[in-house]
Amino acid sequence: MNTAQLRERMQAVEARDLLRHPVVLSLLVLVALFAAGNVAAPGFASFGSLTNVLRIAAFLGVIAAGQTIVILGGGEGIDLSVGKIATFSTVIVAQVSQGQDERLLLAIVTAFAYCGLIGLGNGIGVAYLRIPPLVMTLGMVGVVTGIIRVYSGGQPEGRAPAMLSALVNGTTVGGIRGSVWIWLVVAVFTIWLLRGTTFGRRVYALGANRRAAELSGINLQRNLVLLYVASSLYAALGGMLLLGFAGAASINLADQYQLISIAAVVIGGTTLAGGVGGYLGTAVGAVVLQTMRNLLIVLDIPAAGRQVVNGIILIVLLSLYGRQRRLRQ
Amino acid sequence: MSPEQTPSTLQLVRDARSWLLRGRLPVATAVALLMVTLVANLLIAENFLTAFNIRSIFANVIPLAAVAVGQTVIVLGRGIDLSIGTIATLSSVVTVSLVEPLGLLPAMLVGLGSGAACGLVNGLLVAVVRLQPIVATFATSFVWSGLALYVLPPGTAAAPRMPDVVVQGYRNSILGVPNAAWLLLLIALSWLVLKRTALLRHVYAVGGDEQASYATGVRVVRVQIMTYVVGGTYAAFASFAMLANSGSADALAGGNLTLVSIAALVIGGTRLSGGAGGAGGTIIGGMVLQLLTSLLVALRPPTDIRQLIDGLLVIFALALAGLWSSRRGGR
Numbered sequence: 001m002n003t004a005q006l007r008e009r010m011q012a013v014e015a016r017d018l019l020r021h022p023v024v025l026s027l028l029v030l031v032a033l034f035a036a037g038n039v040a041a042p043g044f045a046s047f048g049s050l051t052n053v054l055r056i057a058a059f060l061g062v063i064a065a066g067q068t069i070v071i072l073g074g075g076e077g078i079d080l081s082v083g084k085i086a087t088f089s090t091v092i093v094a095q096v097s098q099g100q101d102e103r104l105l106l107a108i109v110t111a112f113a114y115c116g117l118i119g120l121g122n123g124i125g126v127a128y129l130r131i132p133p134l135v136m137t138l139g140m141v142g143v144v145t146g147i148i149r150v151y152s153g154g155q156p157e158g159r160a161p162a163m164l165s166a167l168v169n170g171t172t173v174g175g176i177r178g179s180v181w182i183w184l185v186v187a188v189f190t191i192w193l194l195r196g197t198t199f200g201r202r203v204y205a206l207g208a209n210r211r212a213a214e215l216s217g218i219n220l221q222r223n224l225v226l227l228y229v230a231s232s233l234y235a236a237l238g239g240m241l242l243l244g245f246a247g248a249a250s251i252n253l254a255d256q257y258q259l260i261s262i263a264a265v266v267i268g269g270t271t272l273a274g275g276v277g278g279y280l281g282t283a284v285g286a287v288v289l290q291t292m293r294n295l296l297i298v299l300d301i302p303a304a305g306r307q308v309v310n311g312i313i314l315i316v317l318l319s320l321y322g323r324q325r326r327l328r329q
Numbered sequence: 330m331s332p333e334q335t336p337s338t339l340q341l342v343r344d345a346r347s348w349l350l351r352g353r354l355p356v357a358t359a360v361a362l363l364m365v366t367l368v369a370n371l372l373i374a375e376n377f378l379t380a381f382n383i384r385s386i387f388a389n390v391i392p393l394a395a396v397a398v399g400q401t402v403i404v405l406g407r408g409i410d411l412s413i414g415t416i417a418t419l420s421s422v423v424t425v426s427l428v429e430p431l432g433l434l435p436a437m438l439v440g441l442g443s444g445a446a447c448g449l450v451n452g453l454l455v456a457v458v459r460l461q462p463i464v465a466t467f468a469t470s471f472v473w474s475g476l477a478l479y480v481l482p483p484g485t486a487a488a489p490r491m492p493d494v495v496v497q498g499y500r501n502s503i504l505g506v507p508n509a510a511w512l513l514l515l516i517a518l519s520w521l522v523l524k525r526t527a528l529l530r531h532v533y534a535v536g537g538d539e540q541a542s543y544a545t546g547v548r549v550v551r552v553q554i555m556t557y558v559v560g561g562t563y564a565a566f567a568s569f570a571m572l573a574n575s576g577s578a579d580a581l582a583g584g585n586l587t588l589v590s591i592a593a594l595v596i597g598g599t600r601l602s603g604g605a606g607g608a609g610g611t612i613i614g615g616m617v618l619q620l621l622t623s624l625l626v627a628l629r630p631p632t633d634i635r636q637l638i639d640g641l642l643v644i645f646a647l648a649l650a651g652l653w654s655s656r657r658g659g660r
Contacts, residue, residue, distance in 0.1 A: 076601065076602065078463070125644065125647075125648065129648045131595075131644075131647050131648055131650075132595065132601045132602075134409075134463075134591065134601060135591060135592055135595045135601070135647050136644075136647065138588050138591065138592065139592065139640065139643050139644040139647050140640075140644070141588075141640075142636070142639060142640030142643055142644075143637065143640035143641055143644060144640070145636050145640065146634065146635070146636035146637025146638065146639065146640045146641070147637055149633055149634075149635075149636050149637065150633050150634050150637055153633060154633065259411070259467045262463065262464060262467070263464055263467065263468070266461060266464045271461075272461045272463060272464070303475075303478060304475050304476070304478035304479035304482065305475065305479070306475070307471045307472070307474055307475025307478065308471065308472050308475035308476060308479070309475075310471045310475070311468050311469055311470070311471030311472035311473075311475060312468075312472060314464075314467075314468035314471065315454065315460070315465065315468045315469065315472075318460050318461075318464055318465060318468060319454075319458050319460060
């Protein structure tokens with residue numbers, strides 16, 4: 001085999017590997033979804049429709065960023081409380097701000113503080129009490145539900161300050177809404193956090209081989225706590241954006257993100273075992289899931305059928321990349 | 330006499346200690362929790378020992394116990410089923426809709442079949458397509474609840490009901506013991522039988538080490554599929570109890586059984602990563618959760634903080650279970 005042939009082969013292999021890359025795969029799925037949508041409902045693949053998808057996907061994208069970090073950290077790490085924490089954040093911001101712009105900053109700080117404390121609770125439960133993350137964060141859902149009840153008396157008051165709504169819904173160049181820009185900033189920050197900081201390297205180290213990470217001097221417990229605090233802060237931010245979009249809080253506004261955030265992470269190519277993956281995939285995963293949702297709305301299927309189709313598409317998406325190693329390997 | 334025939338006290342203590350440490354410790358924790366919640370109920374709830382109260386505690390715990398035993402089998406095989414509550418929902422709406430046209434027993438058989446079929450689909454997705462169990466079963470939960478909505482749309486006028494015989498029978502007693510308590514015993518017995526089958530031995534093996542079991546000739550794929558089928562079947566049994574308890578079906582009921590079933594098995598000492606534990610502990614864990622609920626009702630806290638106390642109690646129980654298992658040197 002001469003050099004030219006070899007180079008050709010190498011390029012072919014590289015191209016194939018690139019096609020198998022989760023981010024590329026998800027992008028291809030995205031294109032396919034838009035194409036299919038355009039056939040079913042002409043105009044679905046327009047630029048306006050795409051920006052609309054991005055605008056809503058931002059909430060999932062931000063919440064799923066925290067989920068990505070927790071899952072990357074391995075040890076069966078998972079955060080089922082992100083949805084409820086985001087809901088709590090919407091309630092806090094609405095109640096503290098009472099819809100007034102001058103109280104917005106105070107409301108945001110309060111929401112980050114309270115939600116961060118809940119993340120701290122998750123982290124302590126997982127790291128020090130050694131409760132499996134799945135049940136710890138699940139138990140936390142019950143606790144936060146109770147806290148929201150106490151905090152709001154079951155009927156959250158207040159609404160989104162005009163400034164927050166403007167920030168999230170405001171139209172900028174090309175009809176792109178504010179939430180998309182905020183998400184972009186969050187995404188760049190998250191990728192930097194994971195790739196460019198010591199914290200990020202530790203997350204990957206913990207996920208890849210916890211024992212080795214510990215032996216090389218990483219404080220396991222403290223870093224585990226940080227993972228869950230980070231996740232709760234992202235969830236809080238996602239909740240704030242959602243409040244800006246929805247206008248008013250309710251006791252279950254963001255609950256739906258509990259499991260769909262995990263789906264976004266997995267579709268984006270991050271393995272639930274930890275250590276492999278990244279935020280770019282999750283972001284594309286969030287867009288794919290939101291596109292699917294919009295498509296189902298456009299297709300106007302009755303509720304029962306929509307749920308079934310939703311589940312089936314999710315399975316198809318997962319089987320594209322969410323698959324585990326085969327046994328015979 | 331030789332020393333083997335008359336074990337000294339020291340030997341007995343040593344045996345007891347190794348028995349506890351050989352994985353019995355978590356179950357012992359669950360039993361201790363059960364005792365504590367029981368005593369607390371006796372002390373605080375004034376009409377705890379009335380026949381009505383005892384009956385309703387057992388009547389309410391059956392759906393949870395049945396689903397949690399099914400979930401335990403799945404978790405032992407290193408899986409998890411986030412759709413198990415929606416399987417119970419689907420099988421309950423299927424059963425109740427068929428009681429009128431087919432009769433009770435055939436309807437229940439179809440209900441069982443639907444539960445097993447859902448489990449089969451989950452099992453195929455996890456074991457053959459090799460999707461990660463958490464997300465795969467999350468996805469199928471949409472399918473099952475969508476199908477349930479299709480079979481019995483909410484707000485249907487003249488929604489089908491279970492025959493009164495079933496509803497009455499569920500609340501009655503035989504030999505002074507509530508029928509629901511007999512059913513709980515039956516669930517426990519079913520586990521004891523199941524535990525002695527080759528399938529469950531293989532489930533423990535697969536849960537302990539998937540690769541090693543594969544290498545030693547365990548049909549891992551088949552075993553994993555079967556755990557989900559067994560889980561789905563238990564979910565169908567749970568759906569019968571739900572139907573008997575309320576008389577009618579609700580296409581939205583059963584959803585939160587999934588998460589409670591996981592809490593029950595963790596409190597009962599089953600390891601979430603598979604291979605260790607058992608449904609005996611799970612049933613105790615389910616009872617603990619039910620008694621906590623009953624305790625909370627008895628305490629009559631202001632309605633606003635009730636949910637918070639409930640959540641904190643559950644975390645507390647989970648933390649105790651977690652602390653014990655960490656004594657064994659990690660999970």
